[in-house]
Amino acid sequence: DQQVKQNSPSLSVQEGRISILNCDYTNSMFDYFLWYKKYPAEGPTFLISISSIKDKNEDGRFTVFLNKSAKHLSLHIVPSQPGDSAVYFCAATTSGTYKYIFGTGTRLKVLA
Amino acid sequence: ETGVTQTPRHLVMGMTNKKSLKCEQHLGHNAMYWYKQSAKKPLELMFVYSLEERVENNSVPSRFSPECPNSSHLFLHLHTLQPEDSALYLCASSRTQGWPDTQYFGPGTRLTVL
Numbered sequence: 598d599q600q601v602k603q604n605s606p607s608l609s610v611q612e613g614r615i616s617i618l619n620c621d622y623t624n625s626m627f628d629y630f631l632w633y634k635k636y637p638a639e640g641p642t643f644l645i646s647i648s649s650i651k652d653k654n655e656d657g658r659f660t661v662f663l664n665k666s667a668k669h670l671s672l673h674i675v676p677s678q679p680g681d682s683a684v685y686f687c688a689a690t691t692s693g694t695y696k697y698i699f700g701t702g703t704r705l706k707v708l709a
Numbered sequence: 710e711t712g713v714t715q716t717p718r719h720l721v722m723g724m725t726n727k728k729s730l731k732c733e734q735h736l737g738h739n740a741m742y743w744y745k746q747s748a749k750k751p752l753e754l755m756f757v758y759s760l761e762e763r764v765e766n767n768s769v770p771s772r773f774s775p776e777c778p779n780s781s782h783l784f785l786h787l788h789t790l791q792p793e794d795s796a797l798y799l800c801a802s803s804r805t806q807g808w809p810d811t812q813y814f815g816p817g818t819r820l821t822v823l
Contacts, residue, residue: 601751631811640713640799640814641752686752695740695765695803697812699751 600624601689603700611708616674618703620687623668627689627698632661632672635684635702644685645672677707712736713815715800721821724790730818732783732800741783742801742812743775752799758783759805790822 602621610616620630628649633641647654647661647670654661660673674681684704688697713734722728734741743755757765758777772794774786783800797819801812 599751633814638718638816640715640801640816643811643813646811695742695757695759696754697752701749701751 601687601698601700603687603703605703607704609706609708610677612679613676616677616705618672618685620670620700621668622689626691628692629690630670631688633686641686679707679709682707713800713802713813715815715818717818719819723823727788730785730798732815734781734802736802738802738804739780740803740805743785744799746797746799792822795820795822
């Protein structure tokens with residue numbers, strides 16, 4: 598049973614527009630969420646995180662939104678740039694554990 | 710050198726071979742992790758070490774044997790693997806095990822078992 602789901606395997610966006618990547622989870626015990634970006638032949642790179650006590654966290658062009666009632670989080674990239682083209686993974690974990698549960702990833706392609 | 714490094718980056722081995730994957734972190738962290746990423750599947754946690762002590766073995770077959778000689782180095786010893794073990798093996802480290810703490814990943818070793 599997949600506790601973290603990224604239902605869109607791929608997404609294409611024009612340069613300069615907003616990219617919205619979505620992630621759903623089923624375990625209400627999760628209280629910390631992260632987004633990672635992965636380029637080919639590289640390991641995942643940490644992008645941004647959010648604790649369940651917040652509903653929004655911003656870092657430059659990247660904003661993560663958390664909707665606990667819907668068990669849904671999203672990553673917004675504004676404006677999107679060609680260098681943002683990568684696979685994006687969301688991950689979730691519970692305080693006091695070391696276990697991250699990852700989604701299967703969404704491949705973002707930003708078109709110039 | 711900074712961050713998390715892994716060697717080799719690519720490895721092809723037969724089912725009867727013995728090989729080892731190496732991970733080194735230069736971040737001063739005290740927890741290290743092995744993950745497996747198979748095609749079309751999420752990253753799967755295999756092992757966790759905290760302060761050189763194994764704290765998690767996530768139902769991994771015994772043909773995978775981890776070793777953590779110190780907080781900066783982590784090995785994954787491989788023996789009599791199966792073709793279905795072909796995958797990307799990722800090492801990660803974090804400052805502390807327990808409280809949600811960001812894990813930082815190495816580039817991975819692409820393993821092919823013939």
